[in-house]
Amino acid sequence: MPDKSFTGVERRRTTRLSVRIIDRVARVLITVGGIGTILAVLMIMVFLIWVVVPLFTGGEIGEGATIPRSNAEAPLRMGVDEYRIMGFLLLRNGQIRVYRLDTGETIETLTPFADTPPSSAAMARSSPEVAFGFPDGSMVPGRMEFSSRFLDKAHVPAEFHDMKPGEPRRFESGMVQKTPEGQYRIQTFALTLEEDRTARVEPPSPIVRMDLTIKPTGPVYALLTEDSRILIREATEKRNLLTGRTRVTWSGDEIALNPPGDRPLPDRVLLSDGGRFVYLVWRDGFLARLGRVEGELQIVETVDLLRDDDAEITALSFITGKSTFLVGDSRGRVRAWFPVRPERSGTLDGTVLTNAHELLTEDGSVSPVTAFGPSSRARLVSVGYADGSVRLFHVTSGKLVAARPTALAQPVQTIVITPKEDGIVAVSRREIATFAVLAEHPDVSIVSLFGKVWYEGYPEPENVWQSTGGTDAFEPKLGLVPLIFGTVKATLYSMLFGLPIALLAAIFASEFLDPRAKSMVKPTIEIMASLPSVVLGFLAALVIAPFVEDIVPHCLTAFFTIPISLMLGAYVWQLLPRPFAIRMGRFRIFFMFLCFPIGLRAAAMLGPVIESALFAGDIRMWLDGQRGSAFGGFAFLLFPMVGVAMLILTTRGLDFKLIPMTSHLDRVPLAVFDLCRFLVTLLLTLILTALLAFILTRAGLDTRGAVFGTYSQRNALVVGFVMGFAIIPIIFTIAEDALSAVPDHLRSASLGAGATPWQTAIRIVVPTAMSGLFSAVMIGLGRAVGETMIVLMAAGNTPIMDWSIFSGFRTLSANLAVELPEAVRDSTHYRTLFLAALTLFAMTFVVNSVAEVVRARFRRKAVQL
Amino acid sequence: MGTPAMTVKAVPREITMQAPVARCADQGSISRLASIAAGEPFETDTHDAIGTEDAVLEVRDFKLWYGEKQALFDIAMNIPRGRVTALIGPSGCGKSTLLRSVNRMNDLIDSVRIDGQMLLSGESVYGPEVDVIELRKRMGMVFQKSNPFPMSIFENVVYPLRIDGIRDRSVLEEVCERSLRGSALWEEVKDRLKDSALGLSGGQQQRLCIARAIAAEPEVLLMDEPCSALDPMATGRIEDLIHELRGAYTVLMVTHNMQQASRTSDYTAFMYLGRLIEYGATEDIFLNPHLRETADYITGRFG
Ligand SMILES: Nc1ncnc2c1ncn2[C@@H]1O[C@H](COP(=O)(O)OP(=O)(O)OP(=O)(O)O)[C@@H](O)[C@H]1O
Ligand SMILES: [Mg+2]
Numbered sequence A: 001m002p003d004k005s006f007t008g009v010e011r012r013r014t015t016r017l018s019v020r021i022i023d024r025v026a027r028v029l030i031t032v033g034g035i036g037t038i039l040a041v042l043m044i045m046v047f048l049i050w051v052v053v054p055l056f057t058g059g060e061i062g063e064g065a066t067i068p069r070s071n072a073e074a075p076l077r078m079g080v081d082e083y084r085i086m087g088f089l090l091l092r093n094g095q096i097r098v099y100r101l102d103t104g105e106t107i108e109t110l111t112p113f114a115d116t117p118p119s120s121a122a123m124a125r126s127s128p129e130v131a132f133g134f135p136d137g138s139m140v141p142g143r144m145e146f147s148s149r150f151l152d153k154a155h156v157p158a159e160f161h162d163m164k165p166g167e168p169r170r171f172e173s174g175m176v177q178k179t180p181e182g183q184y185r186i187q188t189f190a191l192t193l194e195e196d197r198t199a200r201v202e203p204p205s206p207i208v209r210m211d212l213t214i215k216p217t218g219p220v221y222a223l224l225t226e227d228s229r230i231l232i233r234e235a236t237e238k239r240n241l242l243t244g245r246t247r248v249t250w251s252g253d254e255i256a257l258n259p260p261g262d263r264p265l266p267d268r269v270l271l272s273d274g275g276r277f278v279y280l281v282w283r284d285g286f287l288a289r290l291g292r293v294e295g296e297l298q299i300v301e302t303v304d305l306l307r308d309d310d311a312e313i314t315a316l317s318f319i320t321g322k323s324t325f326l327v328g329d330s331r332g333r334v335r336a337w338f339p340v341r342p343e344r345s346g347t348l349d350g351t352v353l354t355n356a357h358e359l360l361t362e363d364g365s366v367s368p369v370t371a372f373g374p375s376s377r378a379r380l381v382s383v384g385y386a387d388g389s390v391r392l393f394h395v396t397s398g399k400l401v402a403a404r405p406t407a408l409a410q411p412v413q414t415i416v417i418t419p420k421e422d423g424i425v426a427v428s429r430r431e432i433a434t435f436a437v438l439a440e441h442p443d444v445s446i447v448s449l450f451g452k453v454w455y456e457g458y459p460e461p462e463n464v465w466q467s468t469g470g471t472d473a474f475e476p477k478l479g480l481v482p483l484i485f486g487t488v489k490a491t492l493y494s495m496l497f498g499l500p501i502a503l504l505a506a507i508f509a510s511e512f513l514d515p516r517a518k519s520m521v522k523p524t525i526e527i528m529a530s531l532p533s534v535v536l537g538f539l540a541a542l543v544i545a546p547f548v549e550d551i552v553p554h555c556l557t558a559f560f561t562i563p564i565s566l567m568l569g570a571y572v573w574q575l576l577p578r579p580f581a582i583r584m585g586r587f588r589i590f591f592m593f594l595c596f597p598i599g600l601r602a603a604a605m606l607g608p609v610i611e612s613a614l615f616a617g618d619i620r621m622w623l624d625g626q627r628g629s630a631f632g633g634f635a636f637l638l639f640p641m642v643g644v645a646m647l648i649l650t651t652r653g654l655d656f657k658l659i660p661m662t663s664h665l666d667r668v669p670l671a672v673f674d675l676c677r678f679l680v681t682l683l684l685t686l687i688l689t690a691l692l693a694f695i696l697t698r699a700g701l702d703t704r705g706a707v708f709g710t711y712s713q714r715n716a717l718v719v720g721f722v723m724g725f726a727i728i729p730i731i732f733t734i735a736e737d738a739l740s741a742v743p744d745h746l747r748s749a750s751l752g753a754g755a756t757p758w759q760t761a762i763r764i765v766v767p768t769a770m771s772g773l774f775s776a777v778m779i780g781l782g783r784a785v786g787e788t789m790i791v792l793m794a795a796g797n798t799p800i801m802d803w804s805i806f807s808g809f810r811t812l813s814a815n816l817a818v819e820l821p822e823a824v825r826d827s828t829h830y831r832t833l834f835l836a837a838l839t840l841f842a843m844t845f846v847v848n849s850v851a852e853v854v855r856a857r858f859r860r861k862a863v864q865l
Numbered sequence B: 001m002g003t004p005a006m007t008v009k010a011v012p013r014e015i016t017m018q019a020p021v022a023r024c025a026d027q028g029s030i031s032r033l034a035s036i037a038a039g040e041p042f043e044t045d046t047h048d049a050i051g052t053e054d055a056v057l058e059v060r061d062f063k064l065w066y067g068e069k070q071a072l073f074d075i076a077m078n079i080p081r082g083r084v085t086a087l088i089g090p091s092g093c094g095k096s097t098l099l100r101s102v103n104r105m106n107d108l109i110d111s112v113r114i115d116g117q118m119l120l121s122g123e124s125v126y127g128p129e130v131d132v133i134e135l136r137k138r139m140g141m142v143f144q145k146s147n148p149f150p151m152s153i154f155e156n157v158v159y160p161l162r163i164d165g166i167r168d169r170s171v172l173e174e175v176c177e178r179s180l181r182g183s184a185l186w187e188e189v190k191d192r193l194k195d196s197a198l199g200l201s202g203g204q205q206q207r208l209c210i211a212r213a214i215a216a217e218p219e220v221l222l223m224d225e226p227c228s229a230l231d232p233m234a235t236g237r238i239e240d241l242i243h244e245l246r247g248a249y250t251v252l253m254v255t256h257n258m259q260q261a262s263r264t265s266d267y268t269a270f271m272y273l274g275r276l277i278e279y280g281a282t283e284d285i286f287l288n289p290h291l292r293e294t295a296d297y298i299t300g301r302f303g
Helices: A017-056 A446-450 A481-511 A515-529 A533-550 A552-575 A578-583 A585-614 A619-624 A631-662 A667-698 A716-740 A744-752 A757-768 A770-786 A789-794 A812-819 A828-862 B029-037 B095-102 B132-137 B153-162 B169-182 B202-215 B232-245 B258-264 B282-287 B292-298
Strands: A060-068 A077-080 A086-090 A096-100 A106-110 A120-123 A129-133 A138-150 A168-171 A174-178 A184-193 A207-215 A218-225 A229-239 A246-256 A268-271 A278-281 A286-293 A296-304 A313-318 A325-329 A334-340 A352-359 A369-374 A380-385 A390-394 A399-404 A414-417 A423-427 A431-438 B055-066 B069-080 B084-088 B112-120 B139-142 B220-224 B250-254 B267-272 B275-281
Touching (some): A017 A828, A060 A390, A060 A399, A077 A414, A077 A423, A086 A138, A086 A184, A096 A184, A106 A184, A129 A207, A129 A218, A138 A218, A246 A296, A380 A414, A380 A423, A390 A423, A399 A431, A481 A716, A481 A812, A481 A828, A552 A585, A585 A631, A770 A828, A789 A812, B055 B095, B055 B250, B069 B250, B069 B275, B095 B112, B095 B250, B153 B169, B153 B202, B169 B232, B232 B258, B258 B282, B275 B282, B282 B292
Parallel strands (some): A313 A369, A369 A414, B084 B250, B084 B267, B139 B220, B220 B250
Antiparallel strands (some): A077 A086, A086 A096, A096 A106, A120 A129, A138 A184, A168 A174, A207 A218, A218 A229, A268 A278, A278 A286, A286 A296, A325 A334, A334 A352, A380 A390, A423 A431, B055 B069, B267 B275
């Protein structure tokens, strides 16, 4: 300290140490708290991103382990066991070679048809069923599978005791692996032929092509004979519950094939899921689809799969589910086709084969496609090319997951994905190569999450969220757009309902309410904010939704009758004798509240009338689109718009002309004149609305399907109402604070100039408090965006994209609440849900940031006051 | 809704007035102040000059209470039409209260209770059938602290027209120019009418408020210490302005500045503890007061 202060006077007191310490501590605490909060929020975001990022990391096909091959013949089929230690090759002559995947050593060779090699064979993808067709017209079904069991410790040879877990060893006719738990698992391959189920073609003719598919009741076979007949053979298995024996009954169809244009026999026969269609495919790209029309099997559609002349089909295969099939051609293109049922098809059975995806190589190479190895679980497919390259595609997303350009030295003959999708085995003339594959989330891309995806069976690309389904072949559809849409819709409808009420209530409380009454009303409304939203949701779902369901027309009508009765009330008030009106001025607000029941009563009375007049007597049926014309919907929609337009017109435009005419009038005649003007405006609005609605209806437009739609009990109306109720308190409180914070001297100035309290509120107080009002709205918006329980319980949770006020929806938050507990950890579904959470986070973050920025701008203006 | 807190200002001490003490007839100044403080009735000394004028506002036996506390006692005074009348008196004597009673701004305070009458051009101000909004439109009010709205200069001036629903652009522009000229602000702001009024200086803001008040063409202009927050230059301009408004408008203004009162006003009313003590032509009040208390106050001997 300096010896002498510059004023020459020394300060005698010093600040006490405790004060200084407290000051210091408080500063540190506040800093730590603030930074801690920011850190916590950041950590949540980092965690979400951490979980989400693996979704977008690409796949990889690892280095291959190659073993030489003695037989150069292209195998009919290849299979690999789920532990990736052994595989089999089915050759054209019916011989099956089972071999070790790591060394290539043959474990056993099966020759079930040594004397008469089969003339064709078929094998299901995701089940062990096979079938062989023979030149004598017989068909033998069977099962071909890997099976595993644990060895009895006593049977394990002594030299196996020092085996490392996971290490495969040959044992008898199979392979043994020691599990990490110390057990010995033996894996064997077995082919069982069910000769007793042999079916025969009558009259006999060699079976040259065949396919099979599995229905829940039993397998279905499609056979093509040399004499150009297509036979469908369907086995229906019935288990006798008493004896445990299974009885099989055969049924089927048969047609003689007369392919158009003197074509030879088709090169491939494919039987689609459940035996719905038979596809006959020729090399040049011609396809004939056989289906049943009125029980009759016939050609219902022909398609050119390639659409250009010089290419030809080099590979063809169904993917899992047997609805989509892939066509690979000599130009390296892979196209996915599946049947869809569009509104207008032009085919006999209403179904059209559609080319939905094209899977292109990353480098534009045009080497012919030679083999498909579809996964049995997902819509993932490995593709082999003539140049020895191997690629992994996801069909639905059209995404190239991974590529290995020089996987093999020769053209790929056959390719498979291992059952666990962790490897690819590719076969050429000389070698068998095994590649490790990393493809954790092959189906996910930014486009598949946020864009339209063409899912199997859909007539066009769509945004769909459907994470689980009934069957194994079900493909999870993880499009976030319907959920984002639901969130926006919930927010919009609840704001539409809650915002005007909350803001008007805030203006009323701050500008008109007696301070003593306000000191009671405000805390009461604030307590409303602490009402658990689950209670509101419960009320919405179990009380309001069933109630509203019964009185839909009344509810709709109330939207008009209440404002109209309020306005009418105001005009009638003006009619009152002036002294009386001034003396009763304080109680005006109670008269205003009186208008509500009147409006409600009018709605109750008018509702049924309007229902019968505009909505064909039953609004639910009308909404379904079964009845009535579009007129009613337009009338309802247009009425408020036309009304507002007319009001603006009459007050802005006509007033000029009217004021000179009426300025000399007395108060009461003037009030009568005003009332008449209002009624005339109302009438004009009605007429204009009817006219416009008529024109629009005539133009063939309809509101059903847009703003209106099929009624579901839990819908946007109910959610909007209840969630509006949930956001009212918070908007009200903040808005009221903002309005009350407007300096009183502005109010005095306005009132002193002769403005009414209402004019003061609207022209001075509200604009001045804009920043606060805006943040109130944004905080309400943030609350609505994140609100979970109400939408979970009252929105019906159907992830559809439909603006209709009568349809349900599913929001991001409700979706998280519903699905996150069930999602398998680290699965695509799980990570996508985290992405949904991140999206929600981003949405609220954006809303709040915008609010902050705008508020800061408003405040900069207000700070000068 | 309260009214803004008024800042209590010290009365300037360096007023140089020829002390009219000698001419004062009455000598019992201190004892009368004490008896007023004790609540005894007091008869206002109203000079005869007032009676010769045409009164635009008549206040008759006006009393006002804030809750239990009485703030105005039996005020009786006529405000002459087209003249400037100044209200002076020590802080807390009820000048602002009286001013706010004239356009019923006191209605906004819940605890206020009144008794007595006020007549504006012969019509009752406090009658049960009076439309307060209409009444206030007949008076303009300028507050101690300038209070422009956070809008453009133009919108500020035409606010009284806006709330009457006048949208005719030419009318608005004409009134705006006339009012701004009237408040001697036109030359300074004519190029920035679209700018925010909050960008003006304190003195300009106060003149803007005066422009806003006269835009409504009121019968009476009420001004509560319009210059208390301004520097001498701005004060001078506003005093000139008040001077110019004389004749066209009736002005009732509160001031603590004796020089200002003597310079700008035609009549001066001296209030003390809620009572109107002496009321007469400004010249008489300053040079020839009837009561010793008045003389003491204007010479700065108490207050
Ligand atoms: N809103 C109010 N509620 C209760 N009492 C009030 C209120 N406003 C003023 N008063 C009281 O009424 C009396 C007169 O106040 P007023 O503001 O009229 O004084 P004033 O003469 O304008 O003083 P100043 O020169 O300081 O502005 C004071 O005693 C004050 O405390
Ligand atoms: Mg005052």
